[in-house]
Amino acid sequence: MFKRLPGDQAPNLVSTTPDTAVVFRPAVVRTPALVTLIIYACRFVVALVRTVWRHPVACCVPAALGAVWALYGWQLTVSVAGFVVLALLAWAYGAPDSFARLVGWRLLAWWRLMSVYRRHWHAVMEVSGLARRISGRVYMPRLVKVQCDGWADRLTVRMLDGQAVKDWTDRTDNLAQGFGAVSCRVALVKGGRLVLTFPRSDPLAAPIPALAIPNEPSVGPVEIGKQEDGRPLKLKVHGTHVLIAGATGAGKGSFLWDTIRGLLPAMRAGLAEVWALDPKLMELSFGRELFQGRYASDPADCADLLDEAVTVMQKRAARFAGLQRSHVPTIEDPFVLVLVDEVAFLTAYQPDKHLRQRISAALATLATQGRSVGVGVMAALQDPRKEVMNIRNLFPDKIALRLDESEQVDMVLGDGARDRGALADHISPVPELGAGVAYMRLETSPEPVRVRAAYVSDDDIREMVALFTERGEAA
The missing domain is CATH 3.40.50.300 (P-loop containing nucleotide triphosphate hydrolases)
Known part of the structure; x- marks a missing residue:
């Protein structure tokens, strides 16, 4: 009923039932292990350089502590770490505004980046339809940076080429739900870059009593x-x-x-x-x-x-x-x-x-x-x-x-x-x-x-x- 296939095509035959089409296994190119290791090493180096460039403080602190440990022992390392922690606590207690501006919000931004946004970014982009799959390859909008203040997280995002702001404003509900926020706002910074604002709290939840009458006469704001x-x-x-x-x-x-x-x-x-x-x-x-x-x-x-x-x-x-x-x-x-x-x-x-x-x-x-x-x-x-x-x-x-x-x-x-x-x-x-x-x-x-x-x-x-x-x- 079936003709013999010439050459080496027979081992590649997957199905020959009369009611289905003949399907062949795709060609597989075997990559040498050395080439694979080189590729992974290059990717690791690039990721390491990018991480140090984006988060210099977070990378330099553990590196400095590790160097002190290696050179002078763990006793001095613990002493230095304790002194730094006490100094930061004194700064936070004595000048909370400057501490929050220079240290506190940066630490919170790093924590939110790693625990919330970086962790769920790919899934939210895929489900909300903001990522694109073309010829089997997934193109993902890039999360550039996260900034925090007293009430909200602000994410700077680079859109995909060809995307419009409306593609994002139509999916604000998806983005808010995906990242566990009550709402999301979209603002265009410049060509190709957006700022997504996710409120963490509501400073306007409580009524505001009447403000004091100004002392100086003015018709300005x-x-x-x-x-x-x-x-x-x-x-x-x-x-x-x-x-x-x-x-x-x-x-x-x-x-x-x-x-x-x-x-x-x-x-x-x-x-x-x-x-x-x-x-x-x-x-x-x-x-x-x-x-x-x-x-x-x-x-x-x-x-x-x-x-x-x-x-x-x-x-x-x-x-x-x-x-x-x-x-x-x-x-x-x-x-x-x-x-x-x-x-x-x-x-x-x-x-x-x-x-x-x-x-x-x-x-x-x-x-x-x-x-x-x-x-x-x-x-x-x-x-x-x-x-x-x-x-x-x-x-x-x-x-x-x-x-x-x-x-x-x-x-x-x-x-x-x-x-x-x-x-x-x-x-x-x-x-x-x-x-x-x-x-x-x-x-x-x-x-x-x-x-x-x-x-x-x-x-x-x-x-x-x-x-x-x-x-x-x-x-």
Whole structure:
């Protein structure tokens, strides 16, 4: 039934059953043992040099101790090691900040690299689909380095040739789960390199009490809370416009009152004025004495107040024309901040069409022309849809508190913000955990930053009113 195969092909025959194809064993090239040993030796040398280059301290310390042991014996080695440990402990106790910066975080980064990221790197890359298998060869993104600080691990990664940032932002959930983190954020450093941020703790979990009122009058960036990395959160209000979006109870009032609190010394000195539009009659009315008559709650009064702000802006522009290009606050020309709470009620839900058009036109005029003459707008709303707030792109700085839907994140912060880690729809609805927590995207930086505003209580607002009233009585 079968023909005899000529030559030496018969031993290579694996199957000759009638219902299957003939399969031959692949050719095997036998490598001499000496060549194999040379290859492994070269790989070992390369890995050793790379390890010493990347981790000089971790390699030099055991090498130095080994040299002391070989030359002077174990007694001196133990003495030197004990002295070094005591010196490090004294340093950590006496100057914890410098110790953490120069030693502590580096040791933690090395430990996290070896115990977490290097250990699981290949498996996570394979399962998440970020590694590529071509012609039987696996191409793996390279983990360049790991850096640690008080709240997160930052991994610098070299992407594969041909990969895009979106390939990584689409797999942030896979990366976070694979490395045991609660979330992952992706940021492009330069061509071909990414920084993956894996938080280890949440510095913003606890509410922040109201910050102290500044001593010096200033309209510069006002401190209103804390960033996720522990640094103070300073919000620029002079020379820009700010849009705040968040669901009910998300903490929009914290950003409004923290801004007023930071500007209070300048308001007392006559260098700043806050004009308040409060159609909800609940948030800003509690401290209406601070606004010196520039307060409106009725939609018609809100439209009149906005028209007055436009008039002030246009008069300043006419006086500044040809003389100056930026505004410097003075008593004659103070910085004017127009606060609008629940702006959607005025621009979208207002039944009077004429008032709605007046208000929308005035806000658009202020947002396009007010920055250079010292008239800023800070608007807060719940629904960020375009049909509700069609001028949201005129606000350079945007803040997204807790939102109801994932699509709303990109509506507020811009396209791709959620893919880069701005998970505003995942902020906890529990007031103690999520009130005042937000993602902020500034004009000067496209990357969203997680922040939390301090909580200004009713007693804090009464204190502010009393302090401002004292200024009025003294005058």
